[in-house]
Amino acid sequence: MRLRKLNLRHFRNVDLATLDFSGRRQFLTGANGQGKTNLLEAAGFLTALRSFRATDNRLLIGQGQAVAAIACELEHERLGDTRVTIKLRPDGKELWCDQERVTRLADYLGKFPTVVFSSQDLQLVRGSPAGRRRWLDLTLAAMDASYLRALQTYTKALAGRNSLLKRGGASDQELSAFEQVLAPAAADLIVQRTKGVRELAATLKAAYAQLCDEGEPGALAYEPDFAEPSAEVLLARLEGGRARDVQFRATVAGPHRDDLGFSVRGRAAKDFGSEGQQRSLVLALRLAQAAWFQVRSGVRPVLLADDVLGELDPARRRRFWAAIDAESQVIATGTKPPDAELGAWQLFAVADGTFLENPPDMEAKA
Amino acid sequence: MTPAFEKLQKQLKQLPGLGYRSSERIALHLLVEKPGQLPVLVEALQQAALAVKRCPRCGNLAEGGLCAICADERRDAGVVCVVEHVPDLVAVERSAAFRGVYHVLHGKLSPINGVGPDDLNLKSLLARLATGEVRELILALSNDVEGEATCHYLTQHLPADRAVKITRIGFGLPSGGGVLYADSVTLKSALEGRRDYS
Ligand SMILES: [Zn+2]
Numbered sequence: 343m344r345l346r347k348l349n350l351r352h353f354r355n356v357d358l359a360t361l362d363f364s365g366r367r368q369f370l371t372g373a374n375g376q377g378k379t380n381l382l383e384a385a386g387f388l389t390a391l392r393s394f395r396a397t398d399n400r401l402l403i404g405q406g407q408a409v410a411a412i413a414c415e416l417e418h419e420r421l422g423d424t425r426v427t428i429k430l431r432p433d434g435k436e437l438w439c440d441q442e443r444v445t446r447l448a449d450y451l452g453k454f455p456t457v458v459f460s461s462q463d464l465q466l467v468r469g470s471p472a473g474r475r476r477w478l479d480l481t482l483a484a485m486d487a488s489y490l491r492a493l494q495t496y497t498k499a500l501a502g503r504n505s506l507l508k509r510g511g512a513s514d515q516e517l518s519a520f521e522q523v524l525a526p527a528a529a530d531l532i533v534q535r536t537k538g539v540r541e542l543a544a545t546l547k548a549a550y551a552q553l554c555d556e557g558e559p560g561a562l563a564y565e566p567d568f569a570e571p572s573a574e575v576l577l578a579r580l581e582g583g584r585a586r587d588v589q590f591r592a593t594v595a596g597p598h599r600d601d602l603g604f605s606v607r608g609r610a611a612k613d614f615g616s617e618g619q620q621r622s623l624v625l626a627l628r629l630a631q632a633a634w635f636q637v638r639s640g641v642r643p644v645l646l647a648d649d650v651l652g653e654l655d656p657a658r659r660r661r662f663w664a665a666i667d668a669e670s671q672v673i674a675t676g677t678k679p680p681d682a683e684l685g686a687w688q689l690f691a692v693a694d695g696t697f698l699e700n701p702p703d704m705e706a707k708a
Numbered sequence: 709m710t711p712a713f714e715k716l717q718k719q720l721k722q723l724p725g726l727g728y729r730s731s732e733r734i735a736l737h738l739l740v741e742k743p744g745q746l747p748v749l750v751e752a753l754q755q756a757a758l759a760v761k762r763c764p765r766c767g768n769l770a771e772g773g774l775c776a777i778c779a780d781e782r783r784d785a786g787v788v789c790v791v792e793h794v795p796d797l798v799a800v801e802r803s804a805a806f807r808g809v810y811h812v813l814h815g816k817l818s819p820i821n822g823v824g825p826d827d828l829n830l831k832s833l834l835a836r837l838a839t840g841e842v843r844e845l846i847l848a849l850s851n852d853v854e855g856e857a858t859c860h861y862l863t864q865h866l867p868a869d870r871a872v873k874i875t876r877i878g879f880g881l882p883s884g885g886g887v888l889y890a891d892s893v894t895l896k897s898a899l900e901g902r903r904d905y906s
Binding site for chain 1: 817853
């Protein structure tokens with residue numbers, strides 16, 4: 343798909359903006375804190391109605407405003423020319439697709455893939471398992487409502503069991519009641535994560551090889567806390583762990599403790615990878631995510647690159663761009679425009695939440 | 709407006725489905741347009757507050773003794789449909805597909821909100837099961853995590869020496885939705901297509 347027009351109102355620091363995109367390469371430039379990332383955040387919101395950097399949608403609404411709106415027109419492989427409008431209020435969101443109100447997220451998910459390449463992505467390799475699980479959940483749920491449903495069931499049943507454990511004094515029957523909901527949802531998550539990561543890992547391996555020298559293969563692996571996706575076995579394990587969980591006042595084991603492992607040449611990238619290898623791994627992960635979205639949805643994702651290119655050495659940057667299909671729309675941000683050798687970009691200057699196309703000083707440089 | 713008027717309007721606005729405008733309209737209607745209705749309404753409210761209690765057998769609304777459904781001898785007391793709230797009972801009744809009786813739990817297990825088994829109308833259900841007259845239990849609880857957990861909890865408390873058939877309706881109900889939100893046709897087919905549960 344290709345975004346043709348993006349319209350923001352009261353979104354973060356953007357009071358009102360309309361951007362007309364021509365072609366498939368857009369570059370937004372400006373000092374930090376002016377609104378470049380906000381625009382990518384709005385475009386990325388299309389995919390699963392989630393922000394790539396905020397968990398609370400209230401943060402997206404401009405200060406003192408009751409409602410924020412994102413409206414866009416796009417060319418779409420399956421739907422043709424499509425118009426999507428999202429309204430965000432402190433207590434919820436409204437969604438329209440071609441003037442029709444969408445009330446079920448399941449009817450919407452998987453249609454509008456975008457992938458954000460962020461400078462924060464390095465934390466996916468270096469940071470805590472929670473960040474990797476969040477990435478995996480967002481990736482799988484963005485394409486599949488059944489994954490989202492299993493995740494929501496698991497999360498709610500886990501919260502129920504944990505609050506029984508926290509308060510203490512719950513009977514075995516009460517704990518069991520929530521375990522019997524928890525176990526099948528856990529098995530479902532493990533099955534879907536195993537399959538999803540297997541597919542993503544194959545693409546990551548290929549993407550990493552494009553970015554780096556051959557002979558140092560990069561890999562992604564699912565590291566489940568408990569690998570056997572059987573509801574009966576999981577239920578027995580929850581029952582068996584009750585005494586320990588009562589002591590810890592929390593459910594100690596389960597898919598909420600799953601992790602992803604990145605490695606280069608078979609060694610854990612978190613501990614042994616160089617910074618360059620770690621950066622290449624997260625780029626490869628995002629490329630894998632894009633390829634997976636395309637296979638799953640039949641729609642070419644829009645790539646949103648938030649200030650990631652400046653941090654790469656020239657050789658890796660060239661390889662990164664070589665790995666990206668000319669047919670893919672890329673909306674990128676940075677403090678200075680991309681090298682002329684990377685082709686023609688539509689340039690926007692961003693200052694204080696406003697966007698100016700073809701700023702005169704930029705043209706002089708290009 | 710006056711302080712007393714505002715107090716009335718504020719109270720009305722607490723009622724389900726009433727916003728600021730509609731509560732104001734009702735207050736004006738009662739006080740200005742049809743003041744004659746007011747004493748009748750006040751009396752009806754007082755009487756209802758005094759008279760309407762929970763049915764000692766099933767938890768449905770009743771006045772002094774069994775509710776109209778429990779007292780109806782044509783209903784099959786061997787088939788008990790367990791619901792969360794009285795409005796759910798009303799919804800199943802409206803489907804006209806059910807000739808058994810009910811049990812209203814007045815909630816579902818919700819540890820996050822501090823609702824445990826003792827906060828539900830459970831003991832009287834277990835007492836009913838112990839009498840042996842219940843052949844089938846239809847669990848018509850909401851199709852979400854807490855509704856499911858409540859069903860699992862219930863099934864663990866069935867007397868082991870009695871053969872009680874347990875069925876669950878959830879078919880056709882919107883996922884995550886309560887029984888109340890299902891229309892009569894959906895509920896009817898859900899009742900007819902209920903699946904075994906245990
Ligand atoms: Zn009754």
